[in-house]
Amino acid sequence: GAGVSQSPSNKVTEKGKDVELRCDPISGHTALYWYRQRLGQGLEFLIYFQGNSAPDKSGLPSDRFSAERTGESVSTLTIQRTQQEDSAVYLCASSSQGGLAGGYTFGSGTRLTVV
Amino acid sequence: AQRVTQPEKLLSVFKGAPVELKCNYSYSGSPELFWYVQYSRQRLQLLLRHISRESIKGFTADLNKGETSFHLKKPFAQEEDSAMYYCALSSRGGSEKLVFGKGMKLTVNP
Numbered sequence: 001g002a003g004v005s006q007s008p009s010n011k012v013t014e015k016g017k018d019v020e021l022r023c024d025p026i027s028g029h030t031a032l033y034w035y036r037q038r039l040g041q042g043l044e045f046l047i048y049f050q051g052n053s054a055p056d057k058s059g060l061p062s063d064r065f066s067a068e069r070t071g072e073s074v075s076t077l078t079i080q081r082t083q084q085e086d087s088a089v090y091l092c093a094s095s096s097q098g099g100l101a102g103g104y105t106f107g108s109g110t111r112l113t114v115v
Numbered sequence: 116a117q118r119v120t121q122p123e124k125l126l127s128v129f130k131g132a133p134v135e136l137k138c139n140y141s142y143s144g145s146p147e148l149f150w151y152v153q154y155s156r157q158r159l160q161l162l163l164r165h166i167s168r169e170s171i172k173g174f175t176a177d178l179n180k181g182e183t184s185f186h187l188k189k190p191f192a193q194e195e196d197s198a199m200y201y202c203a204l205s206s207r208g209g210s211e212k213l214v215f216g217k218g219m220k221l222t223v224n225p
Contacts, residue, residue, distance in 0.1 A: 003158075033212060033213075035215075040217075041217055042119075042121075042201065042215040042216050042217035042218055043159075043201065043203075043213075043215040044215075045212050045213070045214065048212050056212065059212075091159065103149065103161035103164060104151075104161065104213065105160075106158045106159040106160065107158065108158050109158075
């Protein structure tokens with residue numbers, strides 16, 4: 001597509017429910033990143049996919065968080081048993097050459113509110 | 116560990132005034148530094164990267180390894196520069212993930 005697409009744009013869920021966030025990267029971009037931005041905070045790295053390599057999961061805050069990506073296509077970020085501290089904007093970005101050379105193209109984000 | 120510090124959260128100036136958005140980093144290796152910008156109701160986007168040594172929209176940033184800084188400067192601010200600005204760092208090699216600062220809101224008043 002023309003840009004990085006994320007859905008839903010907004011999600012309100014009850015504490016304890018599972019949620020699934022979707023990211024559709026730019027076609028041909030091999031690298032895909034998930035970040036979280038809590039209110040008043042910077043972007044917090046969650047996970048990175050690069051082609052068929054093993055993902056870098058070092059930023060996932062707990063085992064309630066997981067993400068998948070099939071090949072170089074869509075990625076889903078799943079949060080199980082959501083907690084109020086999970087409320088944030090979840091941003092996805094993709095890149096054709098990794099973060100160094102090409103920079104990232106960001107999606108518009110999913111605003112998650114856990115009530 | 117990699118760390119990016121933007122010491123000021125807010126900066127308000129008048130149109131035509133010079134601006135400097137400060138960014139300091141902590142990284143033992145050879146970093147790549149970036150500035151990202153988010154205008155109102157728009158997506159976060161790349162403004163410039165130090166490796167390109169370019170000037171975008173009148174903004175420049177010089178990497179000072181001695182002071183571990185990458186301050187963003189513009190000699191004459193415009194109202195359309197009002198936005199959130201994020202400094203980011205990436206390590207060479209590895210997963211190339213970006214570490215972001217907390218951001219700074221620039222407001223340019225008429």
